[in-house]
Amino acid sequence: xxxxxxxxxxxxxxxxxxxxxxxxxxxxxxxxxxxxxxxxxxxxxxxxxxxxxxxxxxxxxxxxxxxxxxxxxxxxxxxxxxxxxxxxxxxxxxxxxxxxxxxxxxxxxxxxxxxxxxxxxxxxxxxxxxxxxxxxxxxxxxxxxxxxxxxxxxxxxxxxxxxxxxxxxxxxxxxxxxxxxxxxxxxxxxxxxxxxxxxxxxxxxxxxxxxxxxxxxxxxxxxxxxxxxxxxxxxxxxxxxxxxxxxxxxxxxxxxxxxxxxxxxxxxxxxxxxxxxxxxxxxxxxxxxxxxxxxxxxxxxxxxxxxxxxxxxxxxxxxxxxxxxxxxxx
Numbered sequence: 001x002x003x004x005x006x007x008x009x010x011x012x013x014x015x016x017x018x019x020x021x022x023x024x025x026x027x028x029x030x031x032x033x034x035x036x037x038x039x040x041x042x043x044x045x046x047x048x049x050x051x052x053x054x055x056x057x058x059x060x061x062x063x064x065x066x067x068x069x070x071x072x073x074x075x076x077x078x079x080x081x082x083x084x085x086x087x088x089x090x091x092x093x094x095x096x097x098x099x100x101x102x103x104x105x106x107x108x109x110x111x112x113x114x115x116x117x118x119x120x121x122x123x124x125x126x127x128x129x130x131x132x133x134x135x136x137x138x139x140x141x142x143x144x145x146x147x148x149x150x151x152x153x154x155x156x157x158x159x160x161x162x163x164x165x166x167x168x169x170x171x172x173x174x175x176x177x178x179x180x181x182x183x184x185x186x187x188x189x190x191x192x193x194x195x196x197x198x199x200x201x202x203x204x205x206x207x208x209x210x211x212x213x214x215x216x217x218x219x220x221x222x223x224x225x226x227x228x229x230x231x232x233x234x235x236x237x238x239x240x241x242x243x244x245x246x247x248x249x250x251x252x253x254x255x256x257x258x259x260x261x262x263x264x265x266x267x268x269x270x271x272x273x274x275x276x277x278x279x280x281x282x283x284x285x286x287x288x289x290x291x292x293x294x295x296x297x298x299x300x301x302x303x304x305x306x307x308x309x310x311x312x313x314x315x316x317x318x319x320x321x322x323x324x325x326x327x328x329x330x
Contacts, residue, residue, distance in 0.1 A: 001304070002028070003075040004062060004098070005296025006055070008091025009083025009111045010136060011035045011042050011175075013051035015058040016292030017066035017073070018121075020300055025121030028066035030286055030293040031058045036175045041165065048086035055094050062292065073102055077299020080108030081320030082138070088316040096314060107309045109298040111290070112138060112322040113149055115256035117301065118294035119283045123254075126281040130250050132241045132269065135257030135290070136161035139203065139237070141244045142322055144330060149322050152244035153201035160233055161259050163205040167212055167229065171222070181226045182262050188227025192220060196232055201243060203236050234265045238272050251278045260288045305329035 007014040014032035018025050035050040037043060063070055078095035081088060092108070099106035116131040130152075131142040139155040158166070161178065168177020194211050197204040208229070215225045241253060253273050259265060260282060273280040287294060305328040 003300040014292035015062040081317035114294040129252035129254035134259035153240040184226035187223035192228040
């Protein structure tokens with residue numbers, strides 16, 4: 001069975017095709033295009049217009065790269081939420097149109113759970129991990145417990161990716177800012193104290209961001225500010241992830257989301273995992289960022305487990321939380 005998935009929650013529009021091969025995900029294609037604002041953050045309507053401009057061609061590319069005819073597509077999946085309303089509606093509308101034109105089932109999926117399942121689907125030995133999900137708008141520590149995906153810790157204000165991007169925008173680094181901040185951080189050699197805001201199992205990044213901006217206005221070394229920003233935020237993420245692993249008694253940790261590409265974050269979580277006798281898994285970079293293949297895979301396993309979605313139930317949900325998902329496939 002082949003599923004075509006359409007991702008469109010925020011800045012990236014993507015289309016990908018996957019196939020179930022002996023219970024694991026075979027990615028046939030994974031095409032994407034990212035909206036980069038000239039100034040400031042994401043404008044939802046402008047991002048949606050960008051998605052509408054590129055989506056038809058991306059779907060065509062995904063089918064071509066998969067080397068299949070459209071008639072081989074058995075299912076169409078789309079990101080139902082969470083995300084920016086105009087972007088979600090663009091992806092959902094395209095998915096409905098494609099489903100109807102091909103006369104195949106349609107299924108909407110949770111974007112956050114898709115990040116976890118693509119890791120489990122493409123890394124066969126990663127069976128029951130704690131997911132550290134770190135992206136622009138989302139920062140959550142997720143694990144499967146008592147029949148559902150549960151959030152054991154999350155941001156109380158802004159996502160880790162937004163924290164880095166907001167700081168980068170002040171420096172006019174362009175979008176995305178994370179890789180450039182990582183490059184500056186590698187040159188840092190002195191830690192500048194920043195607020196370490198963990199509240200129970202949750203994290204807050206806005207106060208830390210304000211303190212980092214204050215250092216910049218005081219003409220502190222940019223390399224040291226970026227170094228300190230990474231060390232503090234990533235230590236917070238690693239601590240909460242370790243607590244979740246201890247609570248759930250799981251021995252695997254999986255990274256997901258665009259910030260998972262950061263080598264320093266990987267090193268810190270890897271060190272923690274080794275100290276616990278646990279294993280760290282990270283999908284390939286194209287599967288860490290928002291992408292259509294992960295949407296397709298979650299749609300495929302949901303459909304295989306019996307989940308069906310009538311057209312009238314395919315409306316988007318901007319606040320579709322991870323723990324709202326009915327898990328039928330585990």
